[in-house]
Amino acid sequence: MKILIASPEAVPYAKTGGLADVAGALLKELRLKHEKAFLVLPLYTVIKSKYKLYATGKTIVVKIGNAQYKGKIFCSAKDENPEAYFIECDELYGRPELYGTSAGDYADNAIRFIFFSRAVLELCLTMRIKPDVIHCNDWQTALIPLYLKSLYKDNSHFARTSTVFTVHNMGYQGIFEASVLFYAGLGRDYFIPERLEFYGKLNLMKAGLLYSDLITTVSETYAHEIQLAEYGFGLDGVLRKRAGDLYGIMNGIDYAEWAPERDAFIPSKYDVDDPGGKLRCRKILTQKAAFAKEKLPVAAIISRLSSQKGIDLVMSSIDALVAMGMNIIVLGKGEALYERF
Numbered sequence: 001m002k003i004l005i006a007s008p009e010a011v012p013y014a015k016t017g018g019l020a021d022v023a024g025a026l027l028k029e030l031r032l033k034h035e036k037a038f039l040v041l042p043l044y045t046v047i048k049s050k051y052k053l054y055a056t057g058k059t060i061v062v063k064i065g066n067a068q069y070k071g072k073i074f075c076s077a078k079d080e081n082p083e084a085y086f087i088e089c090d091e092l093y094g095r096p097e098l099y100g101t102s103a104g105d106y107a108d109n110a111i112r113f114i115f116f117s118r119a120v121l122e123l124c125l126t127m128r129i130k131p132d133v134i135h136c137n138d139w140q141t142a143l144i145p146l147y148l149k150s151l152y153k154d155n156s157h158f159a160r161t162s163t164v165f166t167v168h169n170m171g172y173q174g175i176f177e178a179s180v181l182f183y184a185g186l187g188r189d190y191f192i193p194e195r196l197e198f199y200g201k202l203n204l205m206k207a208g209l210l211y212s213d214l215i216t217t218v219s220e221t222y223a224h225e226i227q228l229a230e231y232g233f234g235l236d237g238v239l240r241k242r243a244g245d246l247y248g249i250m251n252g253i254d255y256a257e258w259a260p261e262r263d264a265f266i267p268s269k270y271d272v273d274d275p276g277g278k279l280r281c282r283k284i285l286t287q288k289a290a291f292a293k294e295k296l297p298v299a300a301i302i303s304r305l306s307s308q309k310g311i312d313l314v315m316s317s318i319d320a321l322v323a324m325g326m327n328i329i330v331l332g333k334g335e336a337l338y339e340r341f
Contacts, residue, residue, distance in 0.1 A: 003030055003037040004131040006120045008113065008140035009098060010039050011257075013047045013084065016098050016333075017304050018251070019137060019168045022218075025254040026135075027083060036081060040120050042093045042112075043074060043086035053086060054078050060087075060122040062115055065183040071119045073126065085127070087119045102336040110176045110204075114184050117143040118151075125157055136165045139174030142208030143184060149211050151185060165212035167205075170226050170233045171308030174204030198234065209238050215246045223248030291327045298327045305334030315341055 009015055011024035023039065030037035041047070053074040060071045071089045075082040087093075092112045100106045121144065124131060136144045145163040152158055180202050181191055191197045196206050209215060217223045223246055225231040227239045239246060260278070261271035267284050270277030286294040299321070303309045311330075315338065318328055333339065 001035050001133065002129065002131045003035055003133045003135060004120070004124070004129070005037065005039045005135045005137070006117075006141040006144060007039060007041060007137040008116070010041060010084075013039075013041060013051065014044050014098060021253070022168070022251050023137060025252065025257075028254060029252075031083065038082060039084040040123060041084060041086050042116055043088040044093050044098055045095060046098075047086065051076070054082075056085075056127070058126045060119055060126055062118045062122060063185070064111055064115055064118075069115050071115070071122075073123055085123060087116060087123065089115065089119075102334070102339050104335075110174070110180045111183055113140040113174070113204075114143060114180075117141055117147060118185075120144055121147060121152055121158070125155075130157060131161055134161060134163050136163060136208055136212065138166070138168050139172060139205040139208070141165075142174065142204045142206075144208075145211040145213070146186075146207040162214075163212045164214045164216060165208035167209075167215065167217040167226065169308065170205075170231065170235065173198075173206075173233060173235070176202050176204070178202055203235070206235065206238060209235060209242060213245070215239075215242060216249050217246070218248070219250045220248035285329070286327065289327070289329055293327070296325050296327045298329065300329045300331070302331045305330075305332045305338035307335070309334075311335075311338050 007023040009020040011020045056073045058073045071087040074086040076084040268277035268280035
């Protein structure tokens with residue numbers, strides 16, 4: 001089976017959060033099971049600076065509004081089944097970060113990922129790849145299922161292609177002004193509540209939820225929670241309507257990567273038979289953090305620093321948690337408000 005994983009990030013190439021870990025680990029596992037799986041990613045600056053890639057000599061052209069954007073196709077290896085393809089468009093992806101800086105998201109993120117969604121499909125045509133499944137991840141790739149059922153619906157190349165859309169975080173939905181519909185190449189008939197309209201704006205995640213063949217999310221519990229008003233961020237009704245196509249699949253981890261018995265990045269290795277190194281790691285961590293009382297429980301949070309991740313709740317509770325007798329470490333990048341906290 002040919003499985004195309006379209007993702008805005010994936011380890012080891014580019015990462016801001018857990019989506020990258022899941023996409024990269026899923027690719028690895030599928031290929032171990034002898035599936036013809038591969039990634040398609042934007043060619044960010046961070047990837048160019050770290051990895052040797054190979055030009056395919058192929059270029060795609062995508063019309064976005066009244067402008068045309070060119071994308072050069074690169075791959076991870078010179079063989080018939082590379083693990084990853086990359087779309088180079090320096091105008092859109094030649095930047096220091098993936099989605100934005102501490103000052104905020106890039107103003108043209110809608111165009112950046114409208115282009116990427118179209119580019120994934122154009123890559124398939126140009127490279128003569130007929131995927132059985134296109135696995136889309138979060139709002140940045142949510143237009144792909146819709147495009148397959150609209151702009152590309154009569155293209156026989158995709159006649160046997162199905163789509164899966166995975167929601168990693170309902171808090172990030174890709175909500176933009178209605179004018180973005182023009183850049184997406186979609187008519188005004190899509191700007192209705194039954195389609196992509198969302199309280200007067202355009203919601204790109206709705207495209208994935210409405211038009212993909214199947215929907216998955218990161219656990220059975222989360223699959224239930226996002227159908228509730230409290231956790232659905234306004235899309236709980238859409239998810240309830242598609243409940244029969246919604247599956248919760250628990251995220252796994254790559255045990256070859258997350259292995260403290262051979263991890264070169266921790267000061268003392270350990271395993272289940274010899275856990276002593278864990279205590280040594282903890283001691284060094286508390287010393288580097290300069291905690292006044294090293295023996296108190298330590299809570300560590302590694303996350304993008306944004307309100308969608310609930311960091312505002314953490315920050316508002318820190319004083320109370322410290323008063324209860326806890327040491328707290330927060331690691332991440334994101335909104336300037338929280339980076340300066």
